[in-house]
Amino acid sequence: MKIKNYSKFISVFITISLLLVSSCSQDGDLDEYNDESKGISLNSKASSIALDISSVSASAQQSENPAENAIDSDSKSRWSGQGYGVNYIMDLGEAKTIDYINIAWYKGDERVQKFEIWVRESSSTSWSQILKTYSTGTSASLEKYDLSNMNVQFVRIKCFENSVNDWNSITDIELFGLSEDINTGDCQADIPSGKSVNSITKTSATFSWNAVSNIDHYNVRYRASGSSTWTLIKSIKTTSATASDLQSDTTYEWQIRAKCADNTGSSYSAGQGSDFTTEKGEVIIIQPGNLDPNAAPSENFDLTQWYLSIPLNNGSGVAQSIYEVELNNGFEKSPYFYTDKSDGGMIFKNYVDGYKTSTGTTYTRSELREMLRGDDYKMSTKDYGNNWVFSNSSDEVKEDAAAVGGILEATLKINHVTTSGNDEEEGRVVIGQIHASKDEPCRLYYHKPSKNSKGAIYFAHEPSSGSEKWYNIIGNLIENKDGDYDDDMPNPSNGIGLDEQFSYKIEVSGTMLYITITKEDNSTYTGEYNMSSSGFEDDWMYFKAGVYSQNKTGNDDDYDEATFYNLSITH
Secondary structure (H helix, E strand, O other): OOOOOOOOOOHHHHHHHHHHHHOOHHHHOOOOOOOOOOOOOOOEEEEEEEOOOOEEEEOOOEOOEOHHHHHOOOOOOOEEEEOEEEEEEEEEEEEEEEEEEEEEEOOOOOOOEEEEEEEEOOOOOOOEEEEEEEOOOOOOOOEEEEEEEEEEEEEEEEEEEEOOOOEEEEEEEEEEEEEEEEEOOOOOOOOOOOOEEEOOOOOOEEEEOOOOOOOOEEEEEEEEOOOOOOEEEEEEOOOEEEEOOOOOOOEEEEEEEEEOOOOOEOOOOOOOOOEEEOOOOOOOOOOOOOOOOOOOHHHHOOOOOEEEEEEEEOOOOOEEEEOHHHHOOOOOEOOOEEEOOOOOOEEEEEEOOOOOOOOOOOOOEEEEEEOOOOOOOOOOOOOHHHOEEOOOOOHHHHHHOOEEOEEEEEEEEEEEOOOOOOOOOOOEEEEEEEEOOOOOOEEEEEEOOOOOOOEEEEEEEOOOOOOOEEEEEEOOOEOOOOOOEOOOOOOOOOOEOOOOOEEEEEEEEOOEEEEEEEOOOOOEEEEEEEOOOOOOOOOOEEEEEEEEEOOOOOOOOOEEEEEEEEEEEEO
8 A cells, every 4th residue: 555745735824834933842842952062152142144064965866956956056956856754964064053044945835845954963973853844835935944053063954745746856045053243241051950850740740940140041841761852841931840741651851951131051951850750640531421231322322414334235236324314213233333232332343245335445344424414315415515625615615515624533442353364454444534525535544463462543645636645643554654564563562452442533624634542541642634735625525433444355254343432523
């Protein structure tokens, strides 16, 4: 299976891009780099000057568009490199304090470029990520990205294709650093002493330190041990700060620096007092509500805007469809769709050899399909009034549609997955979807090969044209965005086991796809995708939920089964 990733930011998302540039909290704050070198004098105020770039290189380049073209001050030339994760590296010749970078993206007014900026000190062999963002997509001129006073020799732009094709192209780069020219008086920003951590809970901790005289503020950063990404708390005016977004039973390290009013400052602290471990989290079962084990699924769940497909022959060689009225009149059909007599959950079960919904479908399913028309059978299934649309659709289409955007939420357990079939298909099932008229903007997968004790979660995005893109949320079964699987099919340490309750949320806001997975211990995992260039304007959408088996090579009697404890849609 293959997949890919990137879509164009339209104006509705430019604000988010700018926020990423200015804060970038968990993706690497602009002010979070650990500057242990001398840097600029703490007794001077710095102004920006253009920096000379000693040499450049790239991990991929066209022979006619080499890396040097991006620094030749000629906007008509460019560097171009094809592929995902292509590196463009600048060597400054020696350590210099960098302030910001200007980048002009080729055809930057027509497409959006996703990229990261990494830096490396002269004496180090490891890179640190300091920025993860997108170009605006509205300008082919230079765009400024703040790099916040770091002393480094190497700067790397890591490029991840653009919203139109798989090329990365830059026409011009300007790198600016700091000079030392204005006296700032008495501010001596020494590294704060007396570090301590107090009030440690499952999700929070309070940092404290001794005051440093005459400084303006402090910055604190923290990260889980082993992570390369810092979270930053900026502009602290007191001698304490609280982090409230921590994970339970996790070891963190934290550092602090003092800063003067002109933004010069000390290096970050390290060493004693840096590590702490949050409390263990109690298992929090996501309450399914008051479910009656003796009631039909439609009596426990609001199914008035759904119809059901089960893998039984409807008499014409395809799967049976149970439409809204019948479904909401106490329908059950064991073993495919029925109420669990022990806890009232709604069970979906599907066999490999079941009947498919059409002759063109690859896999079988026991699955609900959203029907916003309810019991108004005069309205066609494909009518806009029975479906919803993206916000980039025309005003006329949005007026005709039942809704714009939406949220699908579910709480469930995976009880069983297939244990036969080829390595990639065994144990693989879709548990939630967004479906368009022909394509699938979102398929949410649970995947547990039989050799693994826990299942992974990932999603795929299928645009209206072009290749699919795949992304891990829990675990790393997917090796790349093209959908290739890791040959080892690694067991995810943070995965979800069979009969372990969890929740998912699939949301479309604007043209953004957001996915949130919440586990029993209340830990959350997220994924997102910008669908503005996926070609779905004026197309109609609907949600699906249940078990959509993704195994056609397994034994005929092999099956997938899930029990749902909550299912809701919001528009």
